[in-house]
Amino acid sequence: MASLQQRLPENVPGDFFVDSTCIDCDTCRQLAPDVFRDHGDQCSVYRQPETSDETRKAMMALVACPTGSIGSTEKHDPHIGIDAFPCALADDVYFCGFTSEDSFGAWSYLIQRPEHEGGNILVDSPRFATQLVKSIDAMGGVRTMLLTHKDDVADHQRFRERFGCDRIMHAADGAARFGVERAVSGVEPVQLENDLLAIPTPGHTRGHMVFLYRNRFLFTGDHLAGSSSRNGLTAFRSVAWYSWPEQIRSMERLLDYEFEWVLPGHGDIHHADAPLMRRQLEECVAWMKTRT
Numbered sequence: 001m002a003s004l005q006q007r008l009p010e011n012v013p014g015d016f017f018v019d020s021t022c023i024d025c026d027t028c029r030q031l032a033p034d035v036f037r038d039h040g041d042q043c044s045v046y047r048q049p050e051t052s053d054e055t056r057k058a059m060m061a062l063v064a065c066p067t068g069s070i071g072s073t074e075k076h077d078p079h080i081g082i083d084a085f086p087c088a089l090a091d092d093v094y095f096c097g098f099t100s101e102d103s104f105g106a107w108s109y110l111i112q113r114p115e116h117e118g119g120n121i122l123v124d125s126p127r128f129a130t131q132l133v134k135s136i137d138a139m140g141g142v143r144t145m146l147l148t149h150k151d152d153v154a155d156h157q158r159f160r161e162r163f164g165c166d167r168i169m170h171a172a173d174g175a176a177r178f179g180v181e182r183a184v185s186g187v188e189p190v191q192l193e194n195d196l197l198a199i200p201t202p203g204h205t206r207g208h209m210v211f212l213y214r215n216r217f218l219f220t221g222d223h224l225a226g227s228s229s230r231n232g233l234t235a236f237r238s239v240a241w242y243s244w245p246e247q248i249r250s251m252e253r254l255l256d257y258e259f260e261w262v263l264p265g266h267g268d269i270h271h272a273d274a275p276l277m278r279r280q281l282e283e284c285v286a287w288m289k290t291r292t
């Protein structure tokens with residue numbers, strides 16, 4: 001629950017505000033860019049919502065915030081934000097909201113599929129929030145949980161206990177330590193299902209993986225994200241904990257695949273047709289090589 005006493009001075013006056021517990025995960029800005037901005041090391045409200053749609057997005061940000069740092073002085077129906085998640089992105093892919101402080105507000109995603117097509121897939125772990133768990137249950141539960149890397153596992157164990165899902169993770173990121181049901185090893189891609197491929201991408205961490213679904217959606221963890229300032233794609237040099245050169249090589253290997261959506265844990269979602277996405281990936285690789 002955000003505290004009015006800790007309201008950041010960078011907020012404009014009015015209803016919504018961010019308090020000093022903000023960890024600058026950027027989720028609020030991504031969800032409601034007309035209301036929230038990153039003013040440096042934290043986010044704040046730079047413009048109060050004026051329409052019902054802007055209020056709805058501000059309430060979604062309030063619910064999704066990992067640290068409960070967003071508050072409002074007026075009363076709003078909390079279900080405006082709560083019931084918006086999981087939030088449809090495209091086809092059968094949803095953003096879960098309810099990010100976790102344990103994974104620094106990383107975004108997680110739900111793929112909703114009928115049981116006969118393999119059942120639902122959770123990509124990385126959201127916060128184990130009662131309201132979200134109920135919604136996921138109503139959408140068919142979770143059969144499989146894909147974990148891109150060790151930083152974004154959050155409440156994976158509780159989702160496993162609640163839904164009995166099988167978790168998939170790379171051995172080099174501690175799959176055994178986390179007790180996951182299936183470990184991937186090496187750097188060769190692994191066909192998990194007909195339309196689902198695990199691609200090891202060491203760099204951010206040693207056992208980082210991305211997951212390609214239907215040759216359309218690439219779940220990229222902390223490996224790759226959209227960037228409006230670069231007008232395409234970007235990668236994060238300052239958090240390449242394992243190896244930046246290795247991350248560049250991993251990125252080059254992604255040129256072998258076709259996809260239209262980049263769905264990251266941190267950073268912006270990016271959508272482009274496959275040929276443009278490929279060009280943007282080439283540009284990103286070239287840019288990464290200048291940042292050694």
Ligand code: SF4
Nearest residue numbers: 022023025026028065
């Ligand atoms: S979602 Fe919460 S923690 Fe993340 S930047 Fe916004 S206010 Fe800060």
